[in-house]
Structures are given as C-alpha cells and as structure tokens.
Amino acid sequence: MSIFTLTIFGITGNLSQIKLLPALYDMAQKNLLPDISIIGIARKEMDNNAFKKYIYDSLTLQNRHHKHPIDKNIVEKLCKDFRYIRGDVDKPNLYPLLKKHFKKTGTNNNVIYYLATYPDLYDAIFKNLASHKMNRHKNGWVRLMIEKPLGTDLSSAKKLNLLLSEYFSEEQIFRIDHYLGKETIQNILTFRFGNGLFEPLMNKGYIDHIQVTALEDFGIGTRGGYYDSVGALRDVGQNHLLQMLAFATMDAPNEFSNPEITKKRLEILKSLVPAKKAVFGQYETYQNEQNVIGNSQTDTFFAFKTYIHNKRFEGIPVYIRAGKQMKETVTEISIIFKVPINRLFKHIHLGNQPNVLIYRIQPNEGIILKILGKKPGHEIALSPEYMEFCYRNLLPHKLPDPYERLLSDAIRGDQTFFNDAAEVEAQWRFIDPLLANRSAPAIYKEGSWGPKTADDLIEKDGRSWLIPSPQYCRI
Ligand code: BG6
Numbered sequence: 001m002s003i004f005t006l007t008i009f010g011i012t013g014n015l016s017q018i019k020l021l022p023a024l025y026d027m028a029q030k031n032l033l034p035d036i037s038i039i040g041i042a043r044k045e046m047d048n049n050a051f052k053k054y055i056y057d058s059l060t061l062q063n064r065h066h067k068h069p070i071d072k073n074i075v076e077k078l079c080k081d082f083r084y085i086r087g088d089v090d091k092p093n094l095y096p097l098l099k100k101h102f103k104k105t106g107t108n109n110n111v112i113y114y115l116a117t118y119p120d121l122y123d124a125i126f127k128n129l130a131s132h133k134m135n136r137h138k139n140g141w142v143r144l145m146i147e148k149p150l151g152t153d154l155s156s157a158k159k160l161n162l163l164l165s166e167y168f169s170e171e172q173i174f175r176i177d178h179y180l181g182k183e184t185i186q187n188i189l190t191f192r193f194g195n196g197l198f199e200p201l202m203n204k205g206y207i208d209h210i211q212v213t214a215l216e217d218f219g220i221g222t223r224g225g226y227y228d229s230v231g232a233l234r235d236v237g238q239n240h241l242l243q244m245l246a247f248a249t250m251d252a253p254n255e256f257s258n259p260e261i262t263k264k265r266l267e268i269l270k271s272l273v274p275a276k277k278a279v280f281g282q283y284e285t286y287q288n289e290q291n292v293i294g295n296s297q298t299d300t301f302f303a304f305k306t307y308i309h310n311k312r313f314e315g316i317p318v319y320i321r322a323g324k325q326m327k328e329t330v331t332e333i334s335i336i337f338k339v340p341i342n343r344l345f346k347h348i349h350l351g352n353q354p355n356v357l358i359y360r361i362q363p364n365e366g367i368i369l370k371i372l373g374k375k376p377g378h379e380i381a382l383s384p385e386y387m388e389f390c391y392r393n394l395l396p397h398k399l400p401d402p403y404e405r406l407l408s409d410a411i412r413g414d415q416t417f418f419n420d421a422a423e424v425e426a427q428w429r430f431i432d433p434l435l436a437n438r439s440a441p442a443i444y445k446e447g448s449w450g451p452k453t454a455d456d457l458i459e460k461d462g463r464s465w466l467i468p469s470p471q472y473c474r475i
Contacts, residue, residue, distance in 0.1 A: 023401050040085070089128075174406075179240040183399045188359055232322055238427050
C-alpha cells in the first residue's frame with residue numbers, strides 16, 4: 001500500500017538523469033521516500049533489469065552536483081518501488097496502464113506528475129490525463145511539477161499558463177526554479193528576517209548598489225541543441241538571477257507562508273524598472289560546440305543594470321551578470337554599502353573601502369561581511385577583514401540538493417519555494433524588452449570575466465564588478 005505515486009514523464013531524459021534520479025537516490029538514502037511508488041515513463045524498450053541498470057548508470061555519470069559514491073544497496077532500495085512503463089506520452093493507450101498501476105499500488109488518487117519531457121508534449125499529456133479523468137480527483141490530490149522553459153517570452157508564457165489553467169488549478173501546479181530550492185537562497189530569508197541586525201540597513205539610506213553574479217567556468221557541454229535556441233538571458237537570467245534578487249530585496253512577509261512569501265517576491269519582480277539594454281557576450285569557442293548552428297548569435301554571457309522602483313530602494317543601481325566559460329564558478333549576491341561622509345579613517349590607505357555583505361550561494365556556501373580592521377602594530381593602518389558564516393562549519397557533509405528539497409516540498413504540498421503564474425509572467429515582462437533590443441554578442445576569451453562591454457557598463461557609473469573571492473568559506 002503506497003501513499004501516492006510519483007509519475008515521471010520522460011525518465012530517460014537529461015533532467016531525469018542529472019537531477020531527478022540523484023535526488024531520489026539521496027531521498028532513498030535518507031529514508032525520505034516512505035510508502036511511495038514511482039513510475040518512470042519513456043519510449044525506450046527496457047525490462048526491469050535494464051531499467052535498474054539504467055538507474056545505476058545514470059547515478060554513476062559524472063555529475064557536478066552529485067559526486068558521492070553510489071551504494072548498490074540504496075539503488076536496490078530505490079528500485080523496489082520504482083516501475084518503468086514504456087509508452088508514448090501523446091498516445092491514449094498509456095493512460096489506462098497508469099491508472100491500473102495506481103490501483104494496484106493502492107495509491108488511489110494521490111499522484112504527482114513530473115513533466116521531465118519536451119514542452120511540445122504538454123498539450124497532449126494534459127488532454128490525455130483529462131480524457132481519462134486523471135488530472136483532478138475528488139478524493140485524493142493530483143499535483144503537477146513543471147519547469148523551465150516556462151515559455152520563451154511573455155506571450156508564450158501566458159499561453160502556457162492558460163493551457164495549465166484549463167486542466168489544473170493553481171494549487172495543483174508546482175513550477176520549479178531550482179534556485180528556490182537552494183539552502184543558501186532560502187537562508188537569505190532567515191538571515192534577513194530572523195535577525196534584527198541587518199534589515200534596518202537594507203535600504204537606499206545605507207546601500208550604494210547591489211550586484212548579482214552567476215558565473216560558471218565551463219561551457220554548454222552537450223546541451224547545444226537546447227542552449228543555442230535560448231541563450232544565457234533566457235536560460236538563467238529570466239529565472240534564477242531575478243529570483244536571487246527578489247530574495248535579497250523583498251520586503252518582510254507578514255508570516256512564513258506561501259501566499260505571503262510569493263506576494264513579496266512578486267512585488268519586487270513587478271517593481272523592477274525595465275532596463276533599456278543588456279550587454280551580451282559569447283565565448284570564443286562557442287560556435288565549435290556540438291549542435292550549435294554556424295554563425296550563431298546566441299549569448300553565453302549577459303550583463304545589465306536595473307533599479308527597483310519602491311520606497312526602500314529607489315535610485316539604487318542593481319547590476320546583474322551571468323556567463324559560461326568564465327574565470328571561476330561562483331554565484332553570489334553582494335550588497336555594497338555606502339561609505340559615510342564622516343568616516344573617521346577615510347584619509348588612510350584603504351579607509352574609503354565600503355562594507356560589503358555577500359550571500360555566497362555556491363561554492364563555499366555562506367554569508368560574508370567585509371569590514372575594515374586595524375592592522376596590528378604601532379601605526380594606524382587598515383586592512384579589509386571578512387566575518388564569515390560558513391555552511392562547512394555547520395554541516396560536515398553536503399547540503400541537500402535543491403531537487404531533493406523541492407520534491408519533498410511537493411510531496412508535502414508546500415508551494416512556498418515554487419513560482420506561481422504571475423511571477424513567471426512578471427519575469428518575462430522584464431526580460432522581453434532586453435531580448436527585443438538585443439545586439440550581437442561581443443566575443444570574450446574563455447577563462448576571463450566576460451567582454452569588456454560588461455566592464456564599461458558598470459565602470460561608467462564609477463563602480464566595478466567585485467572579483468569573487470575563492471577564499472571565502474574555503475573548504
Ligand atoms: C540551469 C541552466 O537552469 O542552471 C544551466 O540551464 C546552468 O545552464 C544551471 O548551468 C546552473 O544551476 P546550478 O544549480 O548548477 O548553479
């Protein structure tokens with residue numbers, strides 16, 4: 001007898017291999033999958049043994065976020081309640097098979113459908129679920145997990161939201177942005193609203209500007225087919241980076257609940273001042289990557305400046321950048337504070353340096369506060385020092401993967417760290433003009449900090465990009 005069935009459409013796809021199976025493995029290891037049955041659906045012919053082998057092989061693939069050794073006993077444990085069903089998701093004959101399975105396992109009407117498949121199949125899946133009365137149940141619950149790409153612009157995102165709303169209610173839909181499942185992003189709320197010390201400083205009276213950075217020291221690998229049609233701004237800008245900014249700048253929710261937190265994130269997304277233009281870049285060898293079209297103008301880097309139009313942040317610039325094949329892999333949000341006019345040590349070397357608060361999302365996860373300290377000795381000399389809260393001190397082993405967190409939340413029916421329809425649309429509303437105003441990407445060297453145009457963007461304001469330090473919270 002199971003409590004519910006997790007049904008994964010597209011179990012042999014990239015998302016399942018790289019994200020879902022590792023998360024399910026970790027959950028099985030931690031006994032977080034009690035009494036559930038899992039169904040994986042794909043078109044490939046596989047018997048039970050071949051499916052088990054597929055799971056094992058997927059778990060042992062090289063994976064940036066899932067590096068620990070794989071224990072065959074845990075794989076066995078995971079496979080015990082995992083069934084493979086071969087079928088075409090757009091053909092009606094698959095759905096009675098699913099229904100039969102739900103009945104057999106006793107999960108009755110409690111189901112999560114995970115769409116790990118191509119968006120062009122959504123329509124057919126929804127129609128089939130509806131015609132077999134599987135999208136809503138009077139007794140029991142049905143939830144749908146869906147993720148990027150949630151449209152390619154505002155108009156297609158609206159269409160997708162409309163399609164979803166024909167078959168599911170908003171309470172049933174769990175739109176994933178896996179950044180919301182990152183411990184370090186969620187910790188921003190605790191840091192800001194669970195302490196009294198910093199929040200009074202989070203406003204234009206104290207802040208000079210904000211930087212949001214997501215850099216990766218690797219390229220697109222084998223994902224050319226997908227990536228070349230979207231580019232960096234759609235791939236991570238429309239979603240992860242805007243959400244990072246929302247967490248760092250949203251107002252305090254009245255309570256820790258899904259409606260309140262979502263409302264506050266949405267307020268920020270809606271108050272972003274449309275940026276006129278973004279700077280785009282492309283790494284030098286991008287055009288040689290697999291499945292990239294010749295003379296591709298796709299961006300692998302972008303940077304732009306915006307403002308938040310509200311009382312708290314009016315007039316404070318926010319600089320956002322992301323890129324592939326950069327000098328380092330680092331994701332962080334930096335709050336750069338103003339230097340008070342009457343600071344005592346301003347005339348001394350380094351005395352004019354600002355305090356900076358850094359939310360280090362990854363790697364070396366933590367929160368760092370840059371302060372000035374006195375250099376020991378007879379002179380009055382200053383040196384920048386770093387006060388650190390580091391996860392490595394809290395947790396000797398790895399933080400839970402975002403997919404593990406988000407699957408657990410969906411199982412519990414908690415939508416706090418999922419996006420609703422309005423958020424996705426607000427994000428596209430902001431990104432659309434930048435896409436419409438696109439210029440050809442500037443070529444940059446692999447292992448650099450991106451094109452010079454990105455430096456110009458911030459330097460013309462008399463500021464510069466912070467160089468992310470590998471020293472923070474070093475493991
Ligand atoms: C994905 C993007 O959503 O996020 C990838 O498609 C990117 O291009 C990835 O590399 C970054 O996520 P993470 O968790 O590795 O920082």
